[in-house]
Amino acid sequence: MPETIHLPMGPQHPFLKEPAKFDFDIQGEEIVGARMQMGYNHRGIEKLCEDRNYYQCLFILERICGICSHSHTTAFVQATEKLLGLEVPKRGLYLRTLVCELERLHSHLLWLGVAAHEVGFDTLFMLVWRDREIVMEILEEISGNRVNYAINTIGGVRRDLTEEQRKKILAMLEPLLARTEYYAGIGTNEPSFVGRIRGVGRMSKERAIEKCAVGPFGRASGVDMDIRRDDPYGAYPDLEFKVITSDECDIYGRVLVRVFEIVESCKLVRQILENLPEGEIAVKKVMRRVPAGAAISRYEAPRGEDVHWVRGNGTEKPERVKVRAPTMANLEAATESVVGALVADIPIAIASIDPCFSCTDRTTVALNDRRRGRRLTTWAELRQHGIDWYRKNKGISF
């Protein structure tokens, strides 16, 4: 029986871009225990929302995450619309859903690239990220932004799509669809890639259900759950799509689910653009005071079920906004799935849930606070400050 060694990793570490601390117990190369510690990113978004009006909240919530920003605003506006009793025009719902699917596309492509990179398959990483740019350009075409699209507003969307834009995006989709099908083939058949991920990071269906796993992570363990189908919102009741599940229960299954979701999303985007209804994109008059009551809104974000709870109190500000990001639901299960794997598999095993810690910890934004005389530091000032500090304290001259 080899000795058990405690291996701490993080909060800053080589395989994730966001801070989280992992404690692994290892025997030789095998992981026999794992724990995870979060909280390095907490900036109190839920508290901030308590003394801002609904429109200000929208901007803050958009910045919870840089990848699934649209998920959070959609979940929030849906809950607020429920409280206000608003009926969003069909075209508004379709445009909102269009951005939802494009966001899923770019998020899954990003993830596929990262997964390939984590196992040392950098060719796939570069190819996938090159084509992710097409999605980013489409998003920029629609919303004007590559990230934080700010397209949602309470009662609809903020920007309409012209006929030329619609045609242009449809044309851009053609190469994307062909290439994503090619990547789906590589991701599921390439022996050097599949060899690294098959049978690694196992999570049984029973355990995934007990741990309340969501999204592609749950679906890869056979948990057939997709909010788009189970609790439809936006334009999804009108659309046709397949929910991808897999019984592989390992990282290979998670790749399988995501690559076929990419293909499915491409088709959904085309379907939405081809069936885009005419009409208004948003409700014209929206009350600023939201009646008292609580509303829940569930949303299938790229990483799984995203839930917002909004309680109004009859004023312009919400009484309570609660955000439950999908990574939060998958954390415990992901940590458990690492047990039994080898130390070298830790990066890909953790990356296989597509973790997003800023969502989970709910980060905030740097505000330019003029009242207290504080302001944002420019890059040049920061550089000068660093040079001066080292000169004064360390005697180093640059």
Add this chain to the structure above:
Amino acid sequence: MVARDYETDLKVLFPGSEVKRSEPRYFWVGIERDALLDAVRTLRDKLGIHHLTTIVGEDMRDHFLLSYIMSGEIVVVLQVKVDRDKPEVPTLANLIAGAVVYERELHDLFGIVPVGHPDLRRQVLPEDWPAGVYPLRKDAVLPKPTVEGEGGEPNA
């Protein structure tokens, strides 16, 4: 559409409680704190609603309101009032393993103790957050930031 008549089922299963329906899929059931574990078990075993979406904590000024959002084919929100003076609830950890993170979060942000929780570490707050300050309570006095504005100054 939801085929089964869940409203009748819920009224039969929770005879002493008020069952409200806000949307076709959303049901709200108010229950007593001591009945929580039985209610969750009933939903899981009798109706097949086994996914705990999340637990929402709210400070209603004179009490805390916990909403356990359980989802399956429908969504059932179990609402439990918790005393401000005795902020304790039974833990769901033995019924639904996924509940531990949400209960930890509640403990962090509201100071509500899930009695019997196996591992009450911090979940969302940083390590250096002062003990006994629960930021989402409406009467919370938040600590001042220790480093003001400029940053980068030596510690000593």
